[in-house]
Amino acid sequence: MAYEVAGLVARSKGAEVTKETVVIPDPGPRDVIVSVAACGVCHTDLAYRDGGINDEYPFLLGHEAAGVVEVVGDDVTHVAPGDFVVLNWRAVCGSCRACRRGRPWYCFDTFNASTPMTLADGTVLTPALGIGAFAEKTLVHELQCTRVAPDTDPAIAGLLGCGVMAGLGAAINTGAVSRGDSVAVIGCGGVGDAAIAGARLAGASTIIAIDRDTAKLAWARDLGATHTIDGSQAADVVEAVQELTGGFGADVVIDAVGRPETWKQAFYARDLAGTVVLVGVPTPEMQLELPLLDLFSHGGALKSSWYGDCLPERDFPVLIDLYQQGRLPLEKFVSERVGIDDLEAAFAKMKAGEVLRSVIVL
Template identity: 65%
Template sequence: MPHEVRAVVAVKRGAPVEVRTIVVPDPGPGEVLVDVQACGVCHTDLHYREGAITDDFPFLLGHEASGTVAEVGPGVTEVKPGDYVVLAWRAPCGSCRSCRRGRPWYCFDSRNAAQPMTLPDGTPLSSALGIGAFAEKTLVAAGQAVKVDPAARPEAAGLVGCGVMAGYGAAVNTGKVGRGDSVAVIGCGGVGDAAIAGACLNGAMKVIAIDIDDRKLDRAERFGATHTVNSRGTDPVEAVRKLTGGHGVDLAIDAVGRPETFEQAFYMRDHAGLLVQVGVPSPEMRIELPLIDVFSRGGAIKSSWYGDCLPSRDFPYLIDQYLYGLLDLHAFVSETIALDQVEEAFGKMHRGEVLRSVVVL
């Protein structure tokens, strides 16, 4: 029997979000119904509200979530009712050309629920990143529900589903940071701070946090940054070189995704250093670099999609690191809020007042 629940819906481009009643169907083959316990407010949700990703309104927002499996559909064996899960927006299909090559973190046909969630009049909702978890219940593909240790608090665990995984994975999975490496991270929001934490956990010797907001730089130190640079009045490339004996860093991570931060990351690398871009640019942005510099500096430039993660492997690992006291997920949680406070949380996020607001149901 379909379920009527409260949820946060973006009805039209740029308009404030609304708490509406939506209809969530029972799970069909390969689907899972989840009782949502917590869901972080991510910049991506704001991008959906503003129509910056697609124009498929209305959107059911929220994707950085944890909860408990309520029901499973036919053929589901990965999880069962009562399991505690973190939701992933990548669920590898196992059969596309990337999966067949042993690279499921690049899956080209990631699974989502086949049935739409709807408004009461039958209007289908577009679920943010195939999840839609600013809701009391949500319907996802079974592969999106990743079982983790139930000892993890929901408001902390859910953040692994997006921002923490993206940043941590940019440093560890894409950047391959190792013992003794030097790392610079541009942009100290949730993704950047997770990259800092990941670099420190994997043995980086020097981790330089770069931002234009001293409040964010103070927070970055909590995640392990050994040095901070406020680039509002300082050339960050020169500052990084001074901190690294004139050489530059082994790994530069752009967690902002703008042409100017990309260029800064490019030039603050040591020779043969690696640049990882995890910040998401807008479609109209362009970069221009002297080709001789691209050639002569060597190294590599990589983009990091979702931290190049494999959720079934990486989510339980990060939750275990949290439970062991090695990864402070609580430090990412600035406040807990109710469903009807999401629009207010967007404003706080835009003004840089919070690292993460988390809806707790």
């Protein structure tokens, strides 16, 4: 039996989202219908709306979500009705070349639902990151559902579905931050502050937050930064990082902005043989120019972090457990809880840097 639910749709490039009737078909053999409890407002949703991802309009937005499994397909074994789950966009296949090499966090053939959701007139919807969770219910593949402790606040749990996991994973998984390391994070929005929280969780001794916004720097301190650098005031950000690290630079520098200028700062602000992690997403036109000799002489590792190089089944339950133990303050990322009609206002606050995360509660 098909369901008709309310959902938020981007119909054309740059147009404001509209609340539409979304038709959810019967689940395929390995698909499930999830009743969405809460979904964070991520910059990726804005990028979909504004044409920064692709042009496969209309989009059903939303992907940073948690909810309860309601209906399952005939062959589903991974979850059952009633399970509380966080949705993910890395449902690894287990058989592609990355998975076969033991690197499933790079899976090149992740699973999505087998049949599309549509508008009431039959128009096929493209769900954001294969999820589409700014809706009362959504249809996903069973492996896009990760069970976590059912007593977790959905507004908090859902943030692991994208931005917070991206930042935490950039520090813990990609950057391999360990006890006593020095870490610098450039850009202290939701992803950057999650990287700071991850560095603190991993035991870094010096955690330097870099941003041009004093409010964001205050958030960074609250989440574990030991030092802050105001990029609008510092004469040279690289020198400022070196001054805080004995003149050497940081062991790990995480660029959560994703611009050529900030990546170069990250490159030169690290210690000799240190690690640079790019987790901020560049736009297609951006170009990087760097002396090849500098690349050789500095050594170390230059990495990109996709979704925090996470494995949802491994990472989500552990991080929720750490949150429940009081060791990971995920609740601090929820700046406000809003309704399904408030998405455009939430986008505006996000662009203005007024929030870490707005969360739509359904």
